[in-house]
Amino acid sequence: MTPTPETSTPITSALDTLTTELSRQLTDEGRLIEAGWAAMLHLAVSPRASPSQIRDMRMAFFAGAQHLFASLMTVLEAGDDPTNNDMRRVDLIAKELDDFISQLEATIKAKAGAGATPP
Numbered sequence: 001m002t003p004t005p006e007t008s009t010p011i012t013s014a015l016d017t018l019t020t021e022l023s024r025q026l027t028d029e030g031r032l033i034e035a036g037w038a039a040m041l042h043l044a045v046s047p048r049a050s051p052s053q054i055r056d057m058r059m060a061f062f063a064g065a066q067h068l069f070a071s072l073m074t075v076l077e078a079g080d081d082p083t084n085n086d087m088r089r090v091d092l093i094a095k096e097l098d099d100f101i102s103q104l105e106a107t108i109k110a111k112a113g114a115g116a117t118p119p
Contacts, residue, residue, distance in 0.1 A: 033065045068093070 026032045037058055045057060072093075077083045082090075 033062060036065070037061045 022035075023032060026035045040061060041054070041057075045054065049057070072090075075089050076086050
């Protein structure tokens with residue numbers, strides 16, 4: 001979920017700045033999606049996952065990234081400047097992803113409350 005002025009703190013602001021700078025650097029190096037996978041692997045994948053599970057999860061992660069990128073390239077209208085429809089479509093994609101993050105956070109909290117150990 002994107003921090004709002006109500007949820008932002010000096011630490012989250014500094015982290016947002018660092019994340020933005022790192023994301024730009026990794027994009028310039030052609031490694032943004034691989035870095036996202038590495039972060040997800042570290043934060044969300046059980047250390048007990050088998051090599052084949054990790055391989056399949058990486059494939060799914062990259063397939064999702066490729067789907068989103070290809071879809072954006074398909075649905076955005078031609079021209080140099082974004083149109084109102086472009087902005088509406090991107091906003092809807094952002095909402096869909098924000099909704100997913102909310103569901104993910106709720107799942108993690110529920111598992112933590114049930115005594116489950118994080119991955």
